[in-house]
Amino acid sequence: MTERDDAPETSATPHWRLQDDYSEGCPQDILDALASSRLESLPGYGTDHHCAEARDAIRTLIGNPQAAVHFVAGGTLANLIVVATLLRPHEAVISVESGHVLGHEAGAIEATGHKVVAVPGEQGKLTPAGVLAALRAHAAAPHVVKPALVYLSNATELGTVYRRDELAALSRCCREHGLLLYVDGARMATALRSPVGDLTPADLAAFTDVFLLGGTKNGALLGEAIVINDPARDVDFAYGVKQRGAMLAKGRVMGLQFAALLAERDIGDGGEHERLYFRLADRANAQAARLSRAIADKGFALWMPTESNQVFPILPRALIARLSTRFAFHVWQEYDEHHAVVRFVASWATPDAAIDALIAAL
Amino acid sequence: MTERDDAPETSATPHWRLQDDYSEGCPQDILDALASSRLESLPGYGTDHHCAEARDAIRTLIGNPQAAVHFVAGGTLANLIVVATLLRPHEAVISVESGHVLGHEAGAIEATGHKVVAVPGEQGKLTPAGVLAALRAHAAAPHVVKPALVYLSNATELGTVYRRDELAALSRCCREHGLLLYVDGARMATALRSPVGDLTPADLAAFTDVFLLGGTKNGALLGEAIVINDPARDVDFAYGVKQRGAMLAKGRVMGLQFAALLAERDIGDGGEHERLYFRLADRANAQAARLSRAIADKGFALWMPTESNQVFPILPRALIARLSTRFAFHVWQEYDEHHAVVRFVASWATPDAAIDALIAAL
Amino acid sequence: MTERDDAPETSATPHWRLQDDYSEGCPQDILDALASSRLESLPGYGTDHHCAEARDAIRTLIGNPQAAVHFVAGGTLANLIVVATLLRPHEAVISVESGHVLGHEAGAIEATGHKVVAVPGEQGKLTPAGVLAALRAHAAAPHVVKPALVYLSNATELGTVYRRDELAALSRCCREHGLLLYVDGARMATALRSPVGDLTPADLAAFTDVFLLGGTKNGALLGEAIVINDPARDVDFAYGVKQRGAMLAKGRVMGLQFAALLAERDIGDGGEHERLYFRLADRANAQAARLSRAIADKGFALWMPTESNQVFPILPRALIARLSTRFAFHVWQEYDEHHAVVRFVASWATPDAAIDALIAAL
């Protein structure tokens, strides 16, 4: 749910919907998986063979056979379960100011009793300097909360992606200071396939304690995979999933979607690139890149570099008003008297025609 | 989730699975609905037209055009959201001892800060006498919690169903004492179609403040509808849904399932019986009734009367051991030295062959 | 706060008040301590030398130089801090049905997110059999809460006291099953000085993980000492005290009271008996014993044996009505059509005349 979900739509009857990456349903492969298992009789609560297969696929992908995997329906649910289950009551979360847990989850983290400490970021990304500043500001035990978990999202809320050395540096910083590193990967697929990124799935096993492998924003009807790299941290974690209402009776629904997304298919040269999960992300990123180039070509500035499937141009307000009659998108924030930052999001299902039409309209 | 979810399966490799009503996926109509809307581009968070259609279908079904409806993925999530959103911190829930919120949700209600007060029931059903006893035991304000919401499930955890006059009496009792009446209807369909029941959908609007119309246990892949009869109680309720992580980005997934389940189909004589939701429940109830009659015919006693889709015979332990090699079911509780109570659950998808095989094995 | 605080007073204008042990202020020694330190300038939050002295006195008393000690204002506050700080969210408390945390703290434990599991006791005392029954009833992880802390009070809510071997057996049971043992000692002084008891302060160090040494009910104006036997469990505990609002700026107020209560005074033969804390408890117990004997002599039955400073006779309702015009006490519960159980509590300050008058009135 690393999404500016809350901004109002700019058009009641858009022709093309570019305001998020969960406007469409799912690829045919997921429907096929649901269809073929429709009458299969299976044990409940994620103990079925589809979930097992999906867990194995994730372990293989990241190269960590010890990883524990829990499927939950949405990102806010995943975030609050991770925090509530892994932290003691006085422990707090560190997040950049644009972090989803800070402003876009209706106080979900606080509702579990935990404070989220905000620090400034760079292009939406947390830095070790930010983490250290938060620690310094909370040194006076026991009168202040104790930061214990670093939250970041990749891709970020601003569409930027962490480079391998950036995540490595954050990981070192966290380990030096006894902090857990948790990466919200609601848009992990587009981050891993970013044209400017160098992060690999194996890096997630190496650098993070817990991360989310998002399904909803990359083609699943629902489902996020909470991946816990160290089995010792997984002790009793399932209680947390159940207690927060996230243990679906038909857990299979999530398992078989992830299994379908992550199955390795031989499509010529084989290999990792052929997983549906990454093909979908590639398509979303490619559409965003095409749009971003066209925007630049037309002389509009970008507020953030386009590194994944989100594009943040700075547009004249008159143009925004005109576009909003034919396109659904978010006006992100004011820029100056005559301009605002808007956000266009491309998804696995964004048709070429939508991008063509938008480029033409610009 | 009104399910004895926690009992261990009695067989690792069952031939026939009769331990719950969420072992199978979904009817074809639901798949068809998912397929036809697969690439439809829609707004998120339950604001799409499928959800609107499903809400209208529920309002029509219960005859309350004012009712508010929120779709969430599971029953525990629904229960905790209702309690956390509608009660003040010192207010408590009254439930029968066998209530799902008391013992089968890993402390989900308490995790939101609220105590659940247990009272004895009659065949799993709460009575006004039980409610009044709980009030008397919590009279000494402010040193005790203040009961504020009466929780019951229909059908109950023991498969019994409330009669119209029983629910009416509870409703009067609650209104006299300023208590909210909340009915967990994870198995509402089988209750409304119980061969011994006389409760109508309209009664739910008349007698309850909030109720759940369950999807997962009656054919949906996931989804429970929280129905709030008085719009005044719905003020800010959506915040509660979001804050507990239950507002799915692709809310459509639940909306279109409920729309499919509740659509009125003309299948000859038309009318309410023709909703898929009730045809599925009829089938589950019929299979349970057939099994129950056969059990009685063979001379085994029933621990509870068979009023919906659950059957609770008292069986010799030797027989239980033998059955468990071929059937999956729950051993509910000890009965005496040589007998135990077991539970068989029939669902919309239970094949005739399963019931036949079980009857033969008895 | 192990007190039936919530029962209504039976008389609006009592002559003698025997309904609790916190009706009076404090002994002169405590006033003297407050007076002599009145203008002393000290650091805050319990870091002053009076608190240090009181902590040392407690460590000496129980023979555990490693024990950590935190002073908080009241018993409910102590109980909720212990549970909230030491348990993970899915972990639950086991208590006897008459336990103070279950029914007399307005849901304070649940408000921190934790369930309290009730088990039957014997004369208000928890048994290993009760603990094991609770564990068996919560075996089905992760669908049920996980019992993690055993709560008991000594003296119990019913005035009975644990014998040394009873507490030792509970301690063994807890350690075998990975449960913390927490003893609420709001009335620990009267328990340790019970005429029928054999428990020593050192036993509290040996058998419990955490216990409360109560001040309020044994002469302090306010203050309970939370004693944590294993320093490893004390890590970050102070955060819990602060977070729940219990870290008083003038922590000295509690420290100097405990220091005064626990100072060893030479009054002839010296030794433990000479601590004011125990002299006050001896006086409360003696008054209760005198009243109890008189009640028995007059032919009234006792509902519970009188083992500390609470007396629970079964009295005719007519007599209760008559007594209530001159004495304040609690009508504890119905006994039969013509009788009820009442509770008289003696304190360190109960005058002989009050006991004399009550005996005469019987």
Place this chain on the structure above:
Amino acid sequence: MTERDDAPETSATPHWRLQDDYSEGCPQDILDALASSRLESLPGYGTDHHCAEARDAIRTLIGNPQAAVHFVAGGTLANLIVVATLLRPHEAVISVESGHVLGHEAGAIEATGHKVVAVPGEQGKLTPAGVLAALRAHAAAPHVVKPALVYLSNATELGTVYRRDELAALSRCCREHGLLLYVDGARMATALRSPVGDLTPADLAAFTDVFLLGGTKNGALLGEAIVINDPARDVDFAYGVKQRGAMLAKGRVMGLQFAALLAERDIGDGGEHERLYFRLADRANAQAARLSRAIADKGFALWMPTESNQVFPILPRALIARLSTRFAFHVWQEYDEHHAVVRFVASWATPDAAIDALIAAL
């Protein structure tokens, strides 16, 4: 507890302690009140006549005979009870960035489930513009929290005080937008007696919904009075006090202190000025003013104007190091390479000699 409680002391063995206003015990009048009621037998939990007298004194002081008053031991406890009892789970608190609830209470508010939203202030004071900015930033229901209560402290954490028109403007703003206005008055006495202030006790009844009348920082051994102006808001509030562990068995201890502090004494011309509560505050303010003038006379700049009992000079680091060998005070924050902001606090008990010595040392 509106106190920078967490900064480390700058000297292990100070000669004079100027780091807070709770370093000393209490005035003789409070000891006398404790002494004279020492053996008085009274009902518990704040239902005694001393508490009644203190409540009446507060009602008289503010001219609101309808006000409800609850005494609790400390400021963090008061703040968390007010928020937890009056807000629904999705509702949030607005506070200036320097607000005590934001950074100095170890996450106490969040531990009750509520988010605190920070806005910039002016000299530590909240403005209507700040409130409106917070509302605009949280307009996107239900994806963000809903601000519902405005928190401010008077005197502020920076020693400044709200003028009558400033509080009136905030009050209007809150009422227009359906927000509760809560004033943390841990240092209310010094604010009401500020040499530059014009706020009256009656203004607190007129402009706020709930406010705190602080005891601990103005001479009480412990105790803060939560004052609720509208009795409708007080419904069930006592449950909140009990549930958070704040209902002291010997509530009298707080009641008689407030009664002693607020009793009107005839000392010549009579009237409000003669309440001990205000005489103590006058003394604290006078000592601070004398110190502040001397600092200015010596050419040091003040970081904040001295409006109550806190003085915030900007001092050279070398001087700070020298002072810290003889005085206890807080180094508040860095100023520049060679200077830091320090905080001196004067209390009702600060001796002239301490101020004299500090002035000489400067």
